[in-house]
Ligand SMILES: Nc1ncnc2c1ncn2[C@@H]1O[C@H](COP(=O)(O)OP(=O)(O)O)[C@@H](O)[C@H]1O
């Protein structure tokens with residue numbers, strides 16, 4: 475079985491791929507101090523909870539937006555599975571699509587993985603909007619190459635920033651507000667973030683399409699994508715687990731090429 479690890483700035487997700495489907499996902503907060511042994515205790519407890527006792531892991535693929543956590547993840551997979559992971563962004567990890575950006579740019583591996591997954595599922599000329607710590611727009615060219623995009627502050631990050639910077643603004647959670655005109659502080663903040671984001675997604679997508687000059691499909695992914703899509707359709711499609719799909723695709727490609 476393949477273990478796919480998607481490490482974002484807020485959460486790290488482990489998913490087990492049995493060759494045909496994902497069996498389940500385990501989610502923990504991203505902390506670079508977490509040791510290999512701590513990962514194992516967590517892993518062993520939760521895989522048993524899902525009915526798998528010491529699953530036989532034969533491959534590991536990692537995408538990490540936090541370079542520092544990769545060290546302990548490598549120790550974890552080496553110590554407990556005897557496996558050297560395939561790490562997206564490292565020279566030994568081949569990608570089935572091109573990357574055409576300014577020389578020297580270190581593109582977030584999550585963005586490359588999303589592009590690979592998007593191209594595999596939908597073909598080229600894509601805008602992939604991923605709601606994580608940051609909200610990213612990844613643009614895939616006609617041939618699937620990653621050609622850049624947009625980085626905007628994440629939804630929760632924006633709410634947190636309001637709370638941190640203004641003494642009278644509480645911590646609030648994102649939701650779909652019934653009205654645009656908020657009649658209390660919380661409703662005003664929720665409206666600002668929700669409708670502000672709807673506007674941001676529409677405007678940025680429209681401008682990307684104009685600049686790209688060819689019809690494009692807009693794909694939404696990440697935990698908060700369904701909230702937007704269900705109340706203010708801003709995507710052509712919602713893709714669940716797009717990053718995980720990309721990790722499996724990259725693993726399969728490297729297997730084909732003989733790099734793993
Ligand atoms: N379904 C959801 N509902 C509400 N908040 C969510 C949901 N999914 C993720 N979040 C929040 O969105 C933020 C980004 O989470 P996540 O997608 O795990 O980011 P990353 O991939 O950057 O680690 C976090 O604050 C997380 O708690």
Ligand SMILES: CC(C)(COP(=O)(O)O)[C@@H](O)C(=O)NCCC(=O)O
Nearest residue numbers: 482483539580581582584606607608
């Ligand atoms: C933009 C990001 C912070 C998004 O990370 P996430 O929201 O998934 O935690 C990450 O992709 C990153 O660190 N990128 C490096 C710069 C770039 O992609 O151009």
Ligand SMILES: [K+]
Nearest residue numbers: 604606608610
């Ligand atoms: K993101």
